[in-house]
Each structure stands twice: as structure tokens, then as C-alpha cells.
Amino acid sequence: MTKYIFVTGGVVSSVGKGISVASIGRILKSRNLTISVQKLDPYLNVDPGTMSPYQHGEVFVTQDGAETDLDLGHYERFINIELTKASNVTSGQVYSSVIRQERKGDFLGGTIQVVPHVTNEIKRRIRNAATISNPDVLIVEVGGTVGDIEGEPFLEAIRQMRNDEGHDNVLYVHVTFLPYIAATEELKTKPTQHSVKELRRIGIQPDFILCRSDREVSQEIKDKISLFCDVAKDAVIPLVTSSTIYEVPLLLEDSGLGDLIINRFHLLSQKTNLEAWRKMVYNLQTPKDKLTIGLVGKYVGLRDAYYSVREALCHAALAHNCILHIEWISSEDIQEEQDERLRQVQGIILPGGFGSRGIEGMVKAAKFARENKIPYFGLCLGLHTMVIEFSRYVFGSQNANSTEFDPETPYPVIDLLPEQKAVDQKGGTMRLGTYPCKLMQATKAAEAYGKDMVYERHRHRFEFNNNFRQQLQNAGMVLSGLSPDDKLVEIVELQNHPWMLSCQFHPEFKSHPNDPHPLFVAFIGQAKKTLIEGSQTILPIK
DSSP: OEEEEEEEEEESSSSHHHHHHHHHHHHHHTOOOOOOEEEEEEESSGGGGOOHHHOOOOOOEOOTOOEOOTHHHHHHHHHOOOOOOOOOOOEHHHHHHHHHHHHHHHTTOOOIIIIIIIIHHHHHHHHHHHHHHHOSSEEEEOOOOOGGGHHHHHHHHHHHHHHOOOOGEEEEEEEEOOOOOTTEEEEEOOHHHHHHHHHHHTTTOOOOEEESSSSSOOOOHHHHHHHHHHGGGGEEEEEEEOOOGHHHHHHHHTTTTTHHHHEEEEEEOOOOOHHHHHHHHHHSSSSOOOEEEEEEOOTTTTTGHHHHHHHHHHHHHOOOEEEEEEEEEEEGGGOHHHHHGGGGEEEEOOOOOOTTTHHHHHHHHHHHHHHHTTTTTEEEHHHHHHHHHHHHHHHHHHTTTTTOOOOTTSEEEEEGGGGGTTTTOOOOSEEEEEEEEEEESSSSHHHHHHHEEEEEEEEEEEEOOOGGGGHHTTTTTTEEEEEEOOOOOOEEEEETSEEEESSSSSSGGOBBBBBBBBHHHHHHHHHHHHHHHOOOOOOOOO
């Protein structure tokens, strides 16, 4: 029978629930238990697919094509599992389902209420996630903070789950924050006390409290929280800010949380095995060469918009025993091809995005990388800008473009597929999820992957326009990855360049700290070679 761990947050948002959930999953999986995870998001959007990155951060895409919260990226990276659309539930999904049922007459004329109809739908979706993956433990994170009005139905639903599933099958973990008051030089527990008080008002008594803090948490503080929040002393667990998020599972394991959960659930498990993880964290904290990568994007003002890209770069740097420094460059700020910031990096990466804002700056970055032989890696939109820039060079026209940015361009090298042109809705209508990609032999892509066929996750509408294939190939562009039917271009790279490659998909979603993505590894490897050899011959500023 599946056991359930429900994780809530208090005091402030962004307190670290997602990392905590992923870390709990990691330490339980290290005991040879099967784990699955689910995120409950109280916002009314059906999914984050139409939300601005400035509102929501990164949209993480699952292998079955669901646009989900970025916390699912943490879950997959830490636990090394593949989640599905059942792993992200929003208020929008819940209320839409309940209203559809009411319109069909499924409630037999009854009055529709939050309790029991909305809460029953939430519980149904939680159990559905458990049914699909049949894990030993399902960890469920409730988004937002305790006290948020939109989160009330979710908290009520998880309160009911303990009675429904049995007290031995449900645990509650509350992640809270201990603020430090500089004037008195002390951590304060009162916000945590009030947060737990609000939980208890709802009917939830936390079994464990994870105390996020930027300072060491004394035994006196832990005893005080134990007393006023009515939890066991060993169930008050400090989570002091670490130099890397990947150390958090080790901190939780060393605190005894894994054994406490196993004992509370009466589970039989093997001895924990985190040696490979410990070695990875040690290597991450003791690197050698410093490598600077320029990330040129539209949303660098909110770095969470590129969370998976940042982590995938980190994983690849770790594989090459490098310390990574990312130079965050807003594409709107690039006014010339010889931007001074681009001259200081060993590699340039252009991640995904939508809309025309900042595109010309990205094109200038691609031109700089091509002309100066700087390693370049384009992801989705980064492929579009690479193709646009190379096409302008080949055709001798600044009018080459994507129809997303210039519908009247005479050289529409990036365009909608015919079936996409009839779509009039934004949400959930892109090419989403996992698609196969056939690799061409004797290319950098095939060398990186070491195989003939790969499966990668997509999130886009616009594609490489096949009408320009031959002209661009004749000029030196290599189509190194294609769909199995040869109709869609998935990867492009340039001849006569050390490493300039772009992909239509999002490889960052499949990178893990102990299993970095091969394209990121190849890109960082070439950037490291550039650093060691000092091989840049940067063109002078004109």
C-alpha cells in the first residue's frame, strides 16, 4: 500500500519546499524504495504554459508533454525518475473537472461545494498519481504557504487523507523559515509557531518541521520549536543554507530524517546508499578550472526562468571537473556584435523563449560566436536565432527571419508547420513532450550522443523551414538530427567551426547531476578546451 508524505510551507514563499521534497525522495530512494512525487499548485491557471516566466519562472516539460511547475525538474534531477502529467495538479484543473461533471449532471442535482466535491477531486488526483506509478511512497508538495486563501481546499483535502488512508500511512512535513534579527543577533521562532498554529487550525498536526535558516540553529531553538509546535525533538530538523542544493539530501540524511520516516511508516528498507551522491557533492565543492559561459536570454532578470539550463550546465561542468561561472547577459542589452561581455566567455548558450523582444541581441550573439569560433549551444529559440543569423550571412540580407518575429519576411527560414497555422488557442497546443530524433553519422551531435536515435522533450510551435534546407546545407550548415521521417529538423551545426550546434528540443530537462546530458557535456568540453588552449582569436571591435 502506498504511503503518503504531504509537504507544506510556511512563513514565506520560496522557502525551499521543492528542494526539500526532492531531497526526501532522494534519501528514501537510496534505501531502495520506489518513489513518486506530485505538486499541487493552487493557482487557477490550468497549467503554467501560458504564464510569463517573470510570473512563474521556468515551465518544466514532462516526457508525456505536460507543461508543469519548475519543482518537477528538481524532483526528476534529484530522484532520477520520469514524471507525468499526473504529477502536477492545479486549481484550474480541479475546478474545470468539477464544473464539467456538474454540467453533465454527474452530481444528480446536488449543490456543488468546495467540501466535498472540490476536495474529493483533489484526493482523486492524488490517488490517481499513486495508482499510475504504484510507488512505495508518494511525496506530495502543496504549493504556496499556509494561510493562502486559494490553498485552503488543498489543505483540507490532505487533512482528510490521513483518516481515509490510515494514520500509519500518512505523514505531514512542514517547511518553515527562521528569520534572523540582526539587532538582537538571534533567530526568531515566532513566525514558525504561527504557521504551525494555522496548520493546526485546519486540522493538520505536522509530524516533522524542517527549519530553513541562513544561520546555525541551536539546540535551544529546536527545543523551543518542539515545545510550542508539539512535535518530537528529533523531528525538528535544521536546514541551513548550503553552498549547493545537492547537499540538502546529505543534510537531511545526517539529521536522521530518513530513518525517522522509515520507522514511522513501519517500512522494510535496505541500508541507505548515498556514497555516489556524497562523492558528487564533494567534487562539486572542490572543482579545479573556472569556466565562464555567457547565457544570453530574454528573461535573465529572473534566473529561475532558466533553472534547468543552469543546472544542466552545472552538471556538465562537474563532469569536466570545472567550476562554472555564468555570465547572465540580457539579449536586449546587446547593441553590437562585439559586445565586451561576449569577449570574456569561453562559450555562449542561447536558451528558449517566445516573442520578438530581445531577438536581435540574440542574433548578434550568434554572429559573434560564428565569426570568432566561440563554442555555441542553442536551445529551441537558440536554434531559431542561429538559423536566422546564418541565413542573413548566406543570403546577404538582414531580412531573413522567423515568421514569429516578422510575418512578412522574404526569407522565412523559421516558420509554423501547416497544421499549426490553424491553431487559435495558446495553451497546450505546441509540439510538447518526447519525440524521436535520428542522428546523422560523422557529426558532432552523433559523437556527443554515441548512438543513432535519441528521444528528447519539445516545447515550441515554430520549426526550421524545409524550403531553405538545400541552400543552407550548401553554405555549410549540417542537419545532424532529423525526425525519423526526415520531415523535421531537430539539430543543426556548422562546418568549419569548433562547436556551433543548436537543437529544436530542450535537452536541459533530461540532465541529472550524476548523469549529465551528452550535448551539455560536449559543449562544456569544447569550452574547456578553448579555455586551456586560449584558442580564441577575437575579432577587434569595429
